[in-house]
Amino acid sequence: MREVAVVAFAQTRHSATDEGRCDPELILPPLEEVREKTGLRTFGFTCSGSCDYLAGAPFSFVSALDALGAWPPISESHVEMDAAWALYEAWVRLQHGDVDSALVYGFGKSSPGDLREIMTLQLDPYYLAPLGLDQVSSAALQASAAGADRAELDEIVRRSRAAGRANPYALDLPDPQGDAYEVEPLRPYDIAPITDGAAAVVLAAGDLARELCENPAWITGIAHRIEPHYLGMRDLARSTSAAEAARAAGVDKGHVDVAELHAQFSHEELILRRALELPGNTAVNPSGGPLAANPVMATGLIRIGEAARRILDGAASRTLGHASSGPCLQHNLVTVMEA
Amino acid sequence: MGNPCAVVGVGQTHYTTRRRDVSIAGLVREAALRALQDADLTWKDIDAVVIGKAPDLFEGVMMPEAYLADALGAAGKPMMRVHTAGSVGGSTALVGASLIQGGVHDRVLVVAFEKQSESNATWALSTHLPFSASLVVGAGGYFAPHIREYMRRSGAPAHIGHLVAVKDRRNALKNPYAHLRIPGIDQKMVESTPMLWEPIRYLDTCPSSDGACAMVLSAGDKVTGTTPAWVLGTAMRSEPIFRAGRDTVNPQGGKDCAADVYRQAGITDPRREIDVAEVYVPFSWYEPMWLENLGFAAEGEGWKLTESGATALDGDIPWNASGGVLSSNPIGASGLIRFAEAALQVRGMAGEHQVDGARRALGHAYGGGAQFFAMWMVGSDRP
Numbered sequence: 137m138r139e140v141a142v143v144a145f146a147q148t149r150h151s152a153t154d155e156g157r158c159d160p161e162l163i164l165p166p167l168e169e170v171r172e173k174t175g176l177r178t179f180g181f182t183c184s185g186s187c188d189y190l191a192g193a194p195f196s197f198v199s200a201l202d203a204l205g206a207w208p209p210i211s212e213s214h215v216e217m218d219a220a221w222a223l224y225e226a227w228v229r230l231q232h233g234d235v236d237s238a239l240v241y242g243f244g245k246s247s248p249g250d251l252r253e254i255m256t257l258q259l260d261p262y263y264l265a266p267l268g269l270d271q272v273s274s275a276a277l278q279a280s281a282a283g284a285d286r287a288e289l290d291e292i293v294r295r296s297r298a299a300g301r302a303n304p305y306a307l308d309l310p311d312p313q314g315d316a317y318e319v320e321p322l323r324p325y326d327i328a329p330i331t332d333g334a335a336a337v338v339l340a341a342g343d344l345a346r347e348l349c350e351n352p353a354w355i356t357g358i359a360h361r362i363e364p365h366y367l368g369m370r371d372l373a374r375s376t377s378a379a380e381a382a383r384a385a386g387v388d389k390g391h392v393d394v395a396e397l398h399a400q401f402s403h404e405e406l407i408l409r410r411a412l413e414l415p416g417n418t419a420v421n422p423s424g425g426p427l428a429a430n431p432v433m434a435t436g437l438i439r440i441g442e443a444a445r446r447i448l449d450g451a452a453s454r455t456l457g458h459a460s461s462g463p464c465l466q467h468n469l470v471t472v473m474e475a
Numbered sequence: 476m477g478n479p480c481a482v483v484g485v486g487q488t489h490y491t492t493r494r495r496d497v498s499i500a501g502l503v504r505e506a507a508l509r510a511l512q513d514a515d516l517t518w519k520d521i522d523a524v525v526i527g528k529a530p531d532l533f534e535g536v537m538m539p540e541a542y543l544a545d546a547l548g549a550a551g552k553p554m555m556r557v558h559t560a561g562s563v564g565g566s567t568a569l570v571g572a573s574l575i576q577g578g579v580h581d582r583v584l585v586v587a588f589e590k591q592s593e594s595n596a597t598w599a600l601s602t603h604l605p606f607s608a609s610l611v612v613g614a615g616g617y618f619a620p621h622i623r624e625y626m627r628r629s630g631a632p633a634h635i636g637h638l639v640a641v642k643d644r645r646n647a648l649k650n651p652y653a654h655l656r657i658p659g660i661d662q663k664m665v666e667s668t669p670m671l672w673e674p675i676r677y678l679d680t681c682p683s684s685d686g687a688c689a690m691v692l693s694a695g696d697k698v699t700g701t702t703p704a705w706v707l708g709t710a711m712r713s714e715p716i717f718r719a720g721r722d723t724v725n726p727q728g729g730k731d732c733a734a735d736v737y738r739q740a741g742i743t744d745p746r747r748e749i750d751v752a753e754v755y756v757p758f759s760w761y762e763p764m765w766l767e768n769l770g771f772a773a774e775g776e777g778w779k780l781t782e783s784g785a786t787a788l789d790g791d792i793p794w795n796a797s798g799g800v801l802s803s804n805p806i807g808a809s810g811l812i813r814f815a816e817a818a819l820q821v822r823g824m825a826g827e828h829q830v831d832g833a834r835r836a837l838g839h840a841y842g843g844g845a846q847f848f849a850m851w852m853v854g855s856d857r858p
Contacts, residue, residue, distance in 0.1 A: 137578070182713075187531075187537065187538060188530050188531050188532060188537075188558075189531060189532075189537040189538075192602075193532075193602045194529075194530030194531075194532045194533075194599055194600065194602060195530060195560060195843065197558070198560065198716055198843050198844075198846075199716070199717075201713055201714075201715050201716070201846070202715040202716060202717050202718070204715070205715065206713055206714050206715045206718075207714060207715060207718055208714075208727060208731070209712040209713060209714040209726075209727050209728035209731050209732075209848075210712065210713055210714075211710065211711055211712060211713075211735075212711060212712070212713035212847075213557065213559060213566055213569075213570065213711055214557070214558055214559050214566075215555060215556055215557055215558065216531065216538060216556050216557070216558035217538065217540075217555070217556050221555055221556075224555070225555065225570060225573070228570075228573050228574055228577045228579055229573055229577065230577075231477065231576075231577030231578055231579060232477035232573070232576050232577050233477060234477070254537065255537070257535065257536065257537040258536070258537045258538050258541050258542070259541075259542065260500075260542045261499070261534070261535065261536045261539075261542070261593075262498055264542075265536075359553065360553045361551060361552060361553060362540075362541075362544045362549050362550065362551075362552065362553065362554040363544070363550055363551070364544060364545050364550045365541050365542045365543075365544055365545050366545065369545070376551075377551070380551065461538070461541065462538070462541035462544075463541065466541055466544070467541065467544075467554070
């Protein structure tokens with residue numbers, strides 16, 4: 137595989153409420169920041185991730201292209217998925233050898249709608265969606281199947297929210313309190329907060345990566361796997377697709393200093409840690425993770441960006457960025473980066 | 476360009492107004508199974524699945540790749556969902572090809588679909604984000620002014636669009652998968668249909684179809700089945716919808732995309748060197764417009780080629796021998812059908828609508844406000 141690295145990462149200061157910014161306005165600052173960091177104004181390939189259902193209208197990526205400028209016309213594509221998969225598509229495109237740089241971005245505003253209900257529309261439209269089993273309820277089924285220990289979950293939330301308060305881009309959320317359930321066994325604080333935000337990443341190949349930054353975060357493994365959609369077809373306590381993606385990405389070939397996991401519910405972190413076989417001394421979600429900021433469709437890309445940032449800053453030598461999609465961790469992408 | 480990539484299997488469903496007998500999953504599986512059969516492969520030979528469709532509001536299913544993973548044998552494999560508006564079918568093929576050209580996989584299944592009967596596409600196309608004006612006009616209302624501008628600039632007479640409508644639908648009579656099959660269609664019949672968005676009459680527009688198309692793409696050293704179609708060039712281009720000064724009649728993105736594909740395929744004179752083209756023509760007037768945009772004719776001259784019969788099945792540059800988007804339009808799949816039909820032509824497998832001796836074919840798709848482009852050139856000779 138051709139050497140490709142994350143050379144720049146930027147994100148918005150995410151917000152829990154609508155601040156009156158439309159999608160292009162959310163995207164512009166991170167785009168400008170990665171352009172400034174790399175000095176690149178044009179890219180060999182551009183790819184974005186977003187979801188029309190968050191905007192409640194088709195073609196939400198079209199206006200994003202206006203934010204980008206895209207003139208003269210650019211080589212560009214879009215995945216209706218978390219932008220982590222846009223990064224994957226860009227990484228694949230860089231493997232051809234004819235372009236050396238790629239711009240990746242993702243954006244989403246959850247504040248205008250009801251995310252919990254919107255995500256229900258992702259289910260099989262004939263048999264599952266009409267049942268009205270919403271996102272939090274299906275997550276609660278998984279939490280039950282995993283049989284997570286309450287103290288362990290509380291510790292995950294406490295740690296994530298504390299890290300989030302120390303992260304200028306994440307939300308300021310208090311320590312968990314109260315024993316009311318949202319959907320048993322999930323408490324309100326076990327659920328990622330409603331968040332608006334965007335992020336951008338620049339990928340570069342070989343010598344260009346070395347030119348553009350001092351410590352490129354080299355992608356030494358990247359893979360993703362999907363599982364059956366029907367919850368009854370899966371052992372919800374485990375994530376075989378995360379485990380298979382981790383194996384394919386070579387997670388076990390060295391020590392993971394930092395792992396940024398796309399866990400939108402506290403119990404998902406437990407399932408993912410086990411699937412990825414992360415040792416106890418790996419720092420998990422030092423950014424606060426999705427429990428501290430969850431701009432849907434950018435959250436997975438931010439995990440890769442945050443994991444890359446530790447290498448770009450010289451703070452870590454081997455990190456992991458994870459992204460997930462579909463109900464109950466149906467689809468998982470694992471990226472391993474090294475100094 | 477990367478590693479050699481070939482189309483080894485093509486599968487289509489019969490395009491029709493309503494497929495009440497199958498779910499969305501059943502529809503895509505039908506196309507995928509036919510592509511696998513053509514490639515002489517089974518599900519286990521596939522390394523990854525790439526799926527494309529137009530906006531999720533068309534069926535009301537958000538991110539349907541999650542639900543379709545089971546039907547497409549994707550469990551345990553990587554699966555991706557592409558969405559680039561109307562060009563998505565083409566982009567889906569290009570992402571699939573990219574996985575092979577980049578050396579990531581050996582065999583990729585690409586599938587694109589639309590089941591328009593489950594919803595109302597014109598409604599979905601008319602719903603806009605809160606900060607932009609909604610004209611509530613669907614795609615025809617958006618494109619009609621650009622067509623009128625083309626007529627003004629080129630001086631094209633009013634009947635040119637009708638000629639395309641007749642030509643493509645006559646071709647469709649030779650294609651067993653085509654949706655609209657209108658025996659005895661002629662110019663008079665098109666002219667007698669209601670005006671929808673001037674100058675677009677009812678029979679100048681594409682239908683709303685249910686349908687899916689699939690292809691199996693293979694690395695050069697893993698080719699199976701009968702004759703492969705070799706990928707000679709691929710490109711995508713996008714430009715902003717609201718850029719002041721953008722030429723929506725002859726978009727720069729389309730010109731650049733074609734130039735990139737021609738360069739990769741070694742084409743310098745598209746009219747002479749390309750044997751057949753499957754081009755995204757959802758409204759009849761887009762044939763003369765794209766003839767110019769794709770370099771088959773000089774600016775202002777495209778309509779003359781159409782009028783001369785050059786683009787007919789027996790002309791020197793047949794366009795849309797399959798009947799094109801005007802005859803079958805499962806929107807998200809329409810681009811992939813163009814790419815797949817181009818492959819069938821150079822494989823010599825296009826049946827009654829086969830262009831004799833076709834060795835190089837162009838597949839083309841566009842989308843958004845004529846701002847997203849995806850194209851590929853396929854050939855019968857290994858590059």
